[in-house]
Amino acid sequence: xxxxxxxxxxxxxxxxxxxxxxxxxxxxxxxxxxxxxxxxxxxxxxxxxxxxxxxxxxxxxxxxxxxxxxxxxxxxxxxxxxxxxxxxxxxxxxxxxxxxxxxxxxxxxxxxxxxxxxxxxxxxxxxxxxxxxxxxxxxxxxxxxxxxxxxxxxxxxxxxxxxxxxxxxxxxxxxxxxxxxxxxxxxxxxxxxxxxxxxxxxxxxxxxxxxxxxxxxxxxxxxxxxxxxxxxxxxxxxxxxxxxxxxxxxxxxxxxxxxxxxxxxxxxxxxxxxxxxxxxxxxxxxxxxxxxxxxxxxxxxxxxxxxxxxxxxxxxxxxxxxxxxxxxxxxxxxxxxxxxxxxx
Amino acid sequence: xxxxxxxxxxxxxxxxxxxxxxxxxxxxxxxxxxxxxxxxxxxxxxxxxxxxxxxxxxxxxxxxxxxxxxxxxxxxxxxxxxxxxxxxxxxxxxxxxxxxxxxxxxxxxxxxxxxxxxxxxxxxxxxxxxxxxxxxxxxxxxxxxxxxxxxxxxxxxxxxxxxxxxxxxxxxxxxxxxxxxxxxxxxxxxxxxxxxxxxxxxxxxxxxxxxxxxxxxxxxxxxxxxxxxxxxxxxxxxxxxxxxxxxx
Amino acid sequence: xxxxxxxxxxxxxxxxxxxxxxxxxxxxxxxxxxxxxxxxxxxxxxxxxxxxxxxxxxxxxxxxxxxxxxxxxxxxxxxxxxxxxxxxxxxxxxxxxxxxxxxxxxxxxxxxxxxxxxxxxxxxxxxxxxxxxxxxxxxxxxxxxxxxxxxxxxxxxxxxxxxxxxxxxxxxxxxxxxxxxxxxxxxxxxxxxxxxxxxxxxxxxxxxxxxxxxxxxxxxxxxxxxxxxxxxxxxxxxxxxxxxxxxxxxxxxxxxxxxxxxxxxxxxxxxxxxxxxxxxxxxxxxxxxxxxxxxxxxx
Ligand SMILES: Nc1ncnc2c1ncn2[C@@H]1O[C@H](COP(=O)(O)OP(=O)(O)OP(=O)(O)O)[C@@H](O)[C@H]1O
Ligand SMILES: [Mg+2]
Numbered sequence: 078x079x080x081x082x083x084x085x086x087x088x089x090x091x092x093x094x095x096x097x098x099x100x101x102x103x104x105x106x107x108x109x110x111x112x113x114x115x116x117x118x119x120x121x122x123x124x125x126x127x128x129x130x131x132x133x134x135x136x137x138x139x140x141x142x143x144x145x146x147x148x149x150x151x152x153x154x155x156x157x158x159x160x161x162x163x164x165x166x167x168x169x170x171x172x173x174x175x176x177x178x179x180x181x182x183x184x185x186x187x188x189x190x191x192x193x194x195x196x197x198x199x200x201x202x203x204x205x206x207x208x209x210x211x212x213x214x215x216x217x218x219x220x221x222x223x224x225x226x227x228x229x230x231x232x233x234x235x236x237x238x239x240x241x242x243x244x245x246x247x248x249x250x251x252x253x254x255x256x257x258x259x260x261x262x263x264x265x266x267x268x269x270x271x272x273x274x275x276x277x278x279x280x281x282x283x284x285x286x287x288x289x290x291x292x293x294x295x296x297x298x299x300x301x302x303x304x305x306x307x308x309x310x311x312x313x314x315x316x317x318x319x320x321x322x323x324x325x326x327x328x329x330x331x332x333x334x335x336x337x338x339x340x341x342x343x344x345x346x347x348x349x350x351x352x353x354x355x356x357x358x359x360x361x362x363x364x365x366x367x368x369x370x371x372x373x374x375x376x377x378x379x380x381x382x383x384x385x386x387x388x389x390x391x392x393x394x395x396x397x398x399x400x401x402x403x404x405x406x407x408x409x410x411x412x413x414x415x416x417x418x419x420x421x
Numbered sequence: 422x423x424x425x426x427x428x429x430x431x432x433x434x435x436x437x438x439x440x441x442x443x444x445x446x447x448x449x450x451x452x453x454x455x456x457x458x459x460x461x462x463x464x465x466x467x468x469x470x471x472x473x474x475x476x477x478x479x480x481x482x483x484x485x486x487x488x489x490x491x492x493x494x495x496x497x498x499x500x501x502x503x504x505x506x507x508x509x510x511x512x513x514x515x516x517x518x519x520x521x522x523x524x525x526x527x528x529x530x531x532x533x534x535x536x537x538x539x540x541x542x543x544x545x546x547x548x549x550x551x552x553x554x555x556x557x558x559x560x561x562x563x564x565x566x567x568x569x570x571x572x573x574x575x576x577x578x579x580x581x582x583x584x585x586x587x588x589x590x591x592x593x594x595x596x597x598x599x600x601x602x603x604x605x606x607x608x609x610x611x612x613x614x615x616x617x618x619x620x621x622x623x624x625x626x627x628x629x630x631x632x633x634x635x636x637x638x639x640x641x642x643x644x645x646x647x648x649x650x651x652x653x654x655x656x657x658x659x660x661x662x663x664x665x666x667x668x669x
Numbered sequence: 670x671x672x673x674x675x676x677x678x679x680x681x682x683x684x685x686x687x688x689x690x691x692x693x694x695x696x697x698x699x700x701x702x703x704x705x706x707x708x709x710x711x712x713x714x715x716x717x718x719x720x721x722x723x724x725x726x727x728x729x730x731x732x733x734x735x736x737x738x739x740x741x742x743x744x745x746x747x748x749x750x751x752x753x754x755x756x757x758x759x760x761x762x763x764x765x766x767x768x769x770x771x772x773x774x775x776x777x778x779x780x781x782x783x784x785x786x787x788x789x790x791x792x793x794x795x796x797x798x799x800x801x802x803x804x805x806x807x808x809x810x811x812x813x814x815x816x817x818x819x820x821x822x823x824x825x826x827x828x829x830x831x832x833x834x835x836x837x838x839x840x841x842x843x844x845x846x847x848x849x850x851x852x853x854x855x856x857x858x859x860x861x862x863x864x865x866x867x868x869x870x871x872x873x874x875x876x877x878x879x880x881x882x883x884x885x886x887x888x889x890x891x892x893x894x895x896x897x898x899x900x901x902x903x904x905x906x907x908x909x910x911x912x913x914x915x916x917x918x919x920x921x922x923x924x925x926x927x928x929x930x931x932x933x934x935x936x937x938x939x940x941x942x943x944x945x946x947x948x949x950x951x952x953x954x955x956x957x958x959x960x961x962x963x964x965x966x967x968x
Binding site for chain 2: 314315317318319320321322323324325328332333336337340
């Protein structure tokens with residue numbers, strides 16, 4: 078018992094020597110890094126514990142989470158976020174009931190009306206305008222709604238780009254290429270400015286929805302390309318096999334092509350939604366008070382002026398944690414897909 | 422005798438001048454098994470794939486189960502044919518994202534609009550016929566080649582076809598897996614299924630087939646009963662080919 | 670029959686598509702008439718009457734909008750090219766560190782990559798600007814004999830001055846992009862088979878020589894396309910300049926829209942500017958790619 082312990086310790090140190098102190102050059106680099114890191118972490122700890130004033134974070138936690146949502150109604154966005162969280166956990170770790178798996182997509186889509194009901198109110202809940210939405214709630218709302226809306230649009234665009242009808246093919250190609258050529262902030266800005274111009278007189282869409290539309294238009298072009306990549310990597314023999322079974326064109330698209338393309342494109346798609354989550358922060362400079370926007374408006378408060386580092390470090394942590402959770406869930410999902418299904 | 426497949430003067434070229442099919446004519450009667458042989462590139466796949474419309478042709482005419490198709494390739498007639506003709510491919514071509522049972526029930530449910538329970542029951546029956554009903558819930562990648570090919574046969578049978586097409590069903594398999602597939606095909610033949618089989622398995626051709634059709638460069642060199650073809654082929658070209666096969 | 674069906678489908682899609690476009694354009698014209706703006710580009714030649722802090726070519730506020738836009742385009746180009754070089758350098762170093770034998774370095778670069786990639790670029794830019802530069806307490810932070818001069822105004826280096834806006838953008842973009850480039854480099858290096866490593870080690874070639882002479886040349890074909898797409902992303906991301914007040918092409922379009930309300934025209938101008946930038950980047954990378962292929966043919 079003791080012997081194996083000693084042996085493994087020796088092995089561990091040998092391993093360390095092999096990977097860190099291999100030769101003189103490496104040893105010098107390693108020592109330098111250790112020195113640098115210790116200095117940096119001592120300073121960081123000093124700052125974190127003695128210098129930093131975390132009041133700017135702690136006293137504003139509800140603001141970061143819900144924006145200016147009325148305090149006694151804040152259980153509503155909280156409920157929505159928690160239900161989303163539970164649903165993701167359930168999707169990944171839940172039991173393998175067949176009917177449930179089949180209806181999971183519908184349940185996910187059901188979170189849209191649920192979120193709208195809880196946030197807007199009505200039917201028993203007091204109505205709340207979208208300009209009171211903010212903080213992490215708004216960030217998640219933008220991410221979830223835009224992701225869910227851009228997936229079907231992306232699929233349609235990808236299919237159109239692959240189709241043999243020349244007009245549809247051209248139009249969707251141009252759309253995709255143009256969208257991918259311009260920066261997101263331009264799409265968002267012009268979404269805020271131009272969408273009202275294209276609407277009939279008297280019709281109005283509020284800022285949040287204009288942002289969601291703009292994000293959807295933008296992200297769907299990228300999703301379309303990911304899915305097109307998936308479509309192209311499906312071997313032609315799959316279509317032949319489906320043809321020989323008498324399936325028609327639409328059935329082949331529905332049952333053979335889209336499911337396989339989605340599965341192949343899954344890693345790219347999850348990356349898109351992680352990217353989207355980060356990019357919702359752009360709305361902070363376009364007038365929405367989502368997570369970063371709330372941070373900016375708190376910094377503008379004279380009480381907290383100049384406390385940039387505290388706020389930015391805190392926001393970075395929040396973004397980092399949510400992104401990492403999303404990435405871990407995504408990897409879990411990919412693994413689950415490949416365990417019981419094929420690599421093609 | 423009721424002819425199931427009649428092909429008249431089929432001609433096709435992929436690239437100009439090179440004929441993949443050159444004036445091919447043949448007839449297969451109900452309940453008969455036709456084995457197609459020939460060297461690589463002789464047009465066997467092209468021929469068999471014209472019978473369910475996976476390939477078009479330039480000249481000639483086919484009549485499958487009384488449905489006539491000419492070089493205009495009428496999509497609706499082809500669709501009608503495909504519902505009554507099954508096909509098994511060399512590379513199995515199972516749908517990797519569907520379970521074994523789902524692979525089999527896909528067409529019955531969506532093409533024939535059968536009820537799911539009914540389709541699943543029949544699918545399980547077919548799987549047990551093929552001796553692989555224990556794998557119904559698995560996915561194609563989890564099965565061996567021989568098992569996958571038997572799933573592919575069950576999938577083709579699920580539409581209760583009146584004609585089965587096989588394009589080299591055993592050439593992607595390990596030698597020790599070949600027999601399990603051939604046995605399944607043998608059983609089908611005994612049950613009276615009409616089949617066209619592209620294969621180089623001489624044993625199977627000798628035992629099961631009613632006619633052997635030998636092709637070279639898109640042309641039919643000869644069509645003979647197996648006992649004549651393998652012992653005393655009429656054409657020099659066929660004999661040379663059989664010699665080559667024996668050597669392997 | 671099939672052709673008829675196709676034509677019919679095509680025709681239907683056509684009607685829906687052009688109908689939709691027609692409705693949108695109709696709404697647009699009504700709205701433009703209502704606001705009294707119309708659609709034209711003649712305003713481009715009127716004086717811009719706003720000042721620009723940074724202009725590589727002479728510019729005064731009496732110059733035309735068109736000239737202001739061109740200056741903005743040059744400013745974009747300036748920050749894109751310099752960040753591109755810095756990001757490639759940093760990214761390559763980190764990519765090597767990530768794949769190298771020193772596991773401590775590997776761990777640190779992995780940490781760097783996840784922190785940078787899992788936080789929004791905009792947040793990083795604001796950090797660099799408000800904390801990195803404006804946060805410098807004294808007016809003069811470092812001063813070395815009038816050669817190097819770092820302050821909250823920017824950096825002055827032997828006559829050349831860089832504004833803090835430019836520098837914050839440069840650092841933010843380079844560091845953000847370097848994390849992505851490091852992953853591209855790592856992917857490229859991993860795409861070379863293990864046999865190649867064993868081959869040069871068995872010949873007694875040192876790790877560093879082997880990496881640069883044997884592995885990297887073989888990894889390049891896998892690296893170049895990834896690099897190109899990262900450069901394109903960098904160009905698009907450079908529009909976040911507006912958050913730190915650097916006058917790039919997007920920021921100037923934004924100013925012009927606020928002044929004149931010509932959103933549609935500016936959108937078209939921005940689109941064209943970016944198509945030009947993208948063409949520039951893809952073509953340059955194409956040329957580099959071809960040069961690499963050529964040099965390999967001769968060697
Ligand atoms: N899609 C295609 N495009 C162009 N030429 C083709 C195509 N498919 C087949 N051919 C050509 O047509 C001829 C017949 O091909 P076919 O696949 O029918 O031969 P085969 O007898 O099945 O050969 P194998 O035993 O190798 O499967 C060959 O010369 C081949 O090169
Ligand atoms: Mg073949």
